[in-house]
Amino acid sequence: MSAEPAATVAPAPGATGPRRGRRGARWRSPFTPYLLALPGGLWLAIFFVVPMLVMLSVSLQTGNVVDGFVQTFHFAVYPDAIRQYSDQFIRSFAYGGICTVLCVVLAYPMAYWIAFHGGRRRSTYLFLVLLPFFVSFVIRTVSWKFLLADDGVLLGNLKDIGLLPDDFRVLATSTAVIGGLTYNSFPFMLLPIYVALERMDPKLLEAADDLYAGRAAVFGRVVLPLSMPGVFAGVLLTFVPATSDYVNASILGGTSDTMIGNIIQTTFLTNADYPLASAISFILMVILLVGIFIYARVLGTRDVFEMGTR
Amino acid sequence: MSAAPTPVPSSTSRPASASAASGAMPKGKARRPRGRLGEHLLRVYTWLILLWLVAPIISMIVFSFNDTHSKQNNNWQGFTLTWWKRIGAIPDLTTALENSLTIALLSTLIATVLGTMIGMAIGKHAFRGKGAVNLLLFANIAAPEVVLGASLLSLFITLGIPRGYLTILIAHAMFNIAYVAVVVSTRLASYDLSLEEAARDLGAGPFATFRLVTLPIIFPGVMSGALLAFSLSIDEYIMTQFNAGGTLTFPLWVFGATRVGVPPQVNVMATIIFMGGVLLAVLGATIGRGRRTRRPADDTAGAPA
Numbered sequence: 072m073s074a075e076p077a078a079t080v081a082p083a084p085g086a087t088g089p090r091r092g093r094r095g096a097r098w099r100s101p102f103t104p105y106l107l108a109l110p111g112g113l114w115l116a117i118f119f120v121v122p123m124l125v126m127l128s129v130s131l132q133t134g135n136v137v138d139g140f141v142q143t144f145h146f147a148v149y150p151d152a153i154r155q156y157s158d159q160f161i162r163s164f165a166y167g168g169i170c171t172v173l174c175v176v177l178a179y180p181m182a183y184w185i186a187f188h189g190g191r192r193r194s195t196y197l198f199l200v201l202l203p204f205f206v207s208f209v210i211r212t213v214s215w216k217f218l219l220a221d222d223g224v225l226l227g228n229l230k231d232i233g234l235l236p237d238d239f240r241v242l243a244t245s246t247a248v249i250g251g252l253t254y255n256s257f258p259f260m261l262l263p264i265y266v267a268l269e270r271m272d273p274k275l276l277e278a279a280d281d282l283y284a285g286r287a288a289v290f291g292r293v294v295l296p297l298s299m300p301g302v303f304a305g306v307l308l309t310f311v312p313a314t315s316d317y318v319n320a321s322i323l324g325g326t327s328d329t330m331i332g333n334i335i336q337t338t339f340l341t342n343a344d345y346p347l348a349s350a351i352s353f354i355l356m357v358i359l360l361v362g363i364f365i366y367a368r369v370l371g372t373r374d375v376f377e378m379g380t381r
Numbered sequence: 382m383s384a385a386p387t388p389v390p391s392s393t394s395r396p397a398s399a400s401a402a403s404g405a406m407p408k409g410k411a412r413r414p415r416g417r418l419g420e421h422l423l424r425v426y427t428w429l430i431l432l433w434l435v436a437p438i439i440s441m442i443v444f445s446f447n448d449t450h451s452k453q454n455n456n457w458q459g460f461t462l463t464w465w466k467r468i469g470a471i472p473d474l475t476t477a478l479e480n481s482l483t484i485a486l487l488s489t490l491i492a493t494v495l496g497t498m499i500g501m502a503i504g505k506h507a508f509r510g511k512g513a514v515n516l517l518l519f520a521n522i523a524a525p526e527v528v529l530g531a532s533l534l535s536l537f538i539t540l541g542i543p544r545g546y547l548t549i550l551i552a553h554a555m556f557n558i559a560y561v562a563v564v565v566s567t568r569l570a571s572y573d574l575s576l577e578e579a580a581r582d583l584g585a586g587p588f589a590t591f592r593l594v595t596l597p598i599i600f601p602g603v604m605s606g607a608l609l610a611f612s613l614s615i616d617e618y619i620m621t622q623f624n625a626g627g628t629l630t631f632p633l634w635v636f637g638a639t640r641v642g643v644p645p646q647v648n649v650m651a652t653i654i655f656m657g658g659v660l661l662a663v664l665g666a667t668i669g670r671g672r673r674t675r676r677p678a679d680d681t682a683g684a685p686a
Binding site for chain 2: 101103104105107108110111112114115116118119120121122123125126128129177180181183184185188194196198199200201202203204205206207208209210211213214215216217218220222223224227254257258307311312314315316317318321322332335336339340345348349352353355356359360363367
C-alpha cells in the first residue's frame with residue numbers, strides 16, 4: 072500500500088548520467104504496472120469476478136438437475152430464500168456477532184500484556200498464538216469434538232468424579248459452536264490489536280503520564296483510541312469468516328445450531344438446488360460486503376491490509 | 382469476562398528505553414512501580430489463553446499414541462507406536478494427503494508468481510486503475526469463503542467442467558493470489574526506489590536490476606507470502622469441498638471421517654505436518670533474525686517489568 076506514487080523519487084538532475092537516454096525510454100514504461108498486474112488480475116477476474124456474475128445468473132434460473140435449468144429471471148427466489156431461512160440467517164449473524172465480541176474481550180487484555188509487558192519474548196508469545204495455524208482448521212475442530220465428547224477426556228472424567236451431572240453435555244449445543252468459532256477466530260483478532268498496540272509510540276504514554284493522567288485516563292484517552300484501528304481490523308477478519316462458517320456448526324453443533332453456511336452447502340451439494348443456493352449465497356455476500364464497505368469507507372482499508380505483514 | 386485490561390502503560394521499561402535511546406535522561410520525577418498485581422493477573426491470563434489455544438493440538442499429538450481399539454479415538458487406552466508405524470495403512474487417506482500437499486505446492490507456485498507481480502504493480506507504481514486492483518484484492522480477501530466456493534462451482538457447473546483435482550487447484554490459486562499480493566506490496570511500502578535508479582545509473586538493465594536489487598529486497602516478503610499461501614492452501618476446507626467433485630484432500634477426508642470415527646493415522650499425519658510447519662517457521666525466523674538489523678527498541682525494551 073504505498074501511499075507515495077512512484078514519481079516522487081526525482082533523481083538529482085546531474086545524477087542520471089548519459090545511459091538514461093538509452094535505457095530510460097523502456098525503463099519505466101507506463102505499461103509496466105499493467106503488464107505486472109495483468110496475469111493475476113485475469114486469474115481473479117475469471118475465477119472470482121465472473122463466477123459472482125454467473126452465480127447471480129444461476130440464482131435467477133428455474134429447473135432441476137435432471138431436466139436442466141432455464142434462465143427465467145425468477146426474482147421471487149430472493150424473498151423466498153429470506154423467508155425460508157430467516158432463522159439461519161439471524162442465527163449466523165448472532166453467532167458471528169457473539170464470537171466477534173468474545174474475541175475482542177478475550178484478545179485485548181492479552182494483546183495489551185504482550186505488547187507492553189512481553190519484553191524480549193514478545194515474538195515467542197506471538198508464535199504460540201499462531202501455533203493453531205500449523206494444524207488444519209478441520210483437525211482443530213475435530214480435536215475439540217473429542218475433547219468435549221460426552222464421555223471424553225474432560226467431561227467423562229468430571230462426570231466420573233461427580234462434578235458434573237451425567238446428562239451434562241457441551242457438544243451439539245450453541246455453546247460448542249460459538250466456542251469453536253471463537254477458538255478458530257481468536258488469533259485473527261489478537262494479531263491486529265497487538266500490531267496497533269505495539270506500534271504505539273511510548274513517548275505518548277510518557278507524555279500522558281507527565282501531564283498527570285491517571286492510569287484510567289492514559290488507557291481510555293491514549294491507548295484505547297490509538298488501538299481502535301487494530302480492533303476494527305480484527306472485527307473484520309473475525310466477523311465475516313465466523314458468520315459464514317459451517318464447519319464448526321457441522322462438527323460441534325446439533326441440528327438446532329444450523330448456520331446459513333450449512334444451508335448453502337447442503338442446498339448446493341446435496342440437494343443440487345443451484346438457484347436457491349446461489350440466491351442464499353448472494354444475499355449473504357451482499358449483506359456482508361455492504362457492511363464491510365461501509366466499514367472500510369469509514370476507517371480506510373489500510374489497517375486491514377497491514378495485517379498482511381505479520 | 383472480568384479480565385479488563387489494567388490501564389498501566391509500562392512506565393518502567395518502555396519509556397525509559399525510549400529516553401535512553403534518544404540520549405536524554407528521564408526527568409527527575411520518580412516512577413512509582415504501579416499495577417504489579419494487575420500485571421501478574423494479566424500474565425496468568427495470557428498463559429491460560431495460550432493453554433486454551435494449544436489444548437486441541439496437545440490432544441491431537443497425544444492421541445496419535447493412543448492404543449485405541451474403538452472407532453472413536455477419544456479415550457486414553459495406553460501408549461502405542463502402532464499408528465506411527467502404520468501411517469500409510471489407509472490408502473485413501475494417504476492419497477488425500479498427497480493431493481493436499483501437491484495442490485498446496487502448485488497453487489503456492491502459481492499464486493506466488495502472479496501475486497508478487499500484482500504486489501509489485503501496486504506497491505511500486507502509480508497507475509490509473511490501481512484503486513480498482515486494490516478493491517479487487519480487498520473484495521477477494523473479504524468475501525466469505527462459502528460464497529467464493531459456491532460461485533466458482535456455479536461457473537464450473539454452467540460451463541460443464543467436471544470437478545476434481547484441477548478445479549481445486551484453480552480455487553486455491555484464486556484465493557492465494559490476493560494474500561501474496563498484499564504481503565508483497567506491504568513489503569514494498571518502505572521500498573526505496575532510488576536503489577533502482579542507482580542500479581540503472583550503473584548500467585544495469587531491467588532484468589539485472591530486478592535480479593540484483595528488487596528481488597533481494599522483496600524476497601522476504603515473497604517468502605512470507607508463499608508460506609502464507611502454502612499454509613492457507615493445505616488448511617483450506619470450504620472452497621475445496623465445493624469444487625472437489627470426487628477428489629479428496631486431507632481436510633476433506635478427515636471431515637468425512639468424523640461421523641464414523643477418525644482413525645489415529647489422521648493424528649499422526651497432522652502431527653507430522655504440525656512439526657514440519659513449526660520447524661520451518663523457527664528456521665525461517667532464525668535466518669530472518671540473522672539478516673535483519675535489529676531495532677534498538679528490541680534490545681532495550683528488555684526484561685519484563
